[in-house]
Amino acid sequence: MARWPDGHHVLLDRLDAHLHTVLIATVGYLALVLMLRGTGPRTMAKMTPLDFVIAVTLGSAFGRVITAVDVSLAQALAALALLVLLQWVLAAGRARWRLVRRVMDSPPVLLYYDGEMQHRALRKHRLTDIDVHTAARQSSMGSLADAQAVILHQDGSLGVISTESMGDGSSVMPFIERIRG
Known part of the structure; x- marks a missing residue:
């Protein structure tokens, strides 16, 4: 962007950054809600250590992509989708195979x-x-x-x-x- 002597470039840069944040936060939030809704109630049940790690990781990634102007909407959605997919795959593996349960869960x-x-x-x-x-x-x-x-x-x-x-x-x-x- 060309630099204007009166400081308009700073205002435009800030406006672009704010719009980027609003767009990423809105679309990312809605996409995350839909993804979590699609994975079923297990994702939001009482948390096992696996669920806790996924929740913290999702929250951290979502917080990072909202405030990072160098992260595109596609990158943000891909990162969130990957984390939700990993949670779903691990939960499905846990439900199907004893070995995965033994690795992922602490028994009562x-x-x-x-x-x-x-x-x-x-x-x-x-x-x-x-x-x-x-x-x-x-x-x-x-x-x-x-x-x-x-x-x-x-x-x-x-x-x-x-x-x-x-x-x-x-x-x-x-x-x-x-x-x-």
Whole structure:
């Protein structure tokens, strides 16, 4: 752009940069919403570590392309689409193959079972007895005596299974066997 002695080139450059930002932000946002909508509710469910990494990466990439005047709309859309595609491929692989699940997921961890704290598991995951008691209180239990099991879920939350709702324990047995074996 030719430089005008009165500073108009600066104004035009700034206007171009602002319009570029508005265009990238608007089109990028709408495209990202449509892409995430198209990948299904799993993308936006409670986050596993994989989901968290993808969400942070998408947010970072989107923030970068909005403010970068040297990134074209096509580059921005390609980057966002690639990240969403990678998330979808990894999630599909996770649903189909045990090896991918083993690499991508942390299994649930039994922290308390049948009156006993699982101290090794608590130490390994940097938790304390207090965390287990807090989970029981948040589940409206006044005592761990009412809890049959406390589990650290993949998303980092603690789940409490009461003694009366344990049933046959089929959702907990693989983790009990791991501790006993």
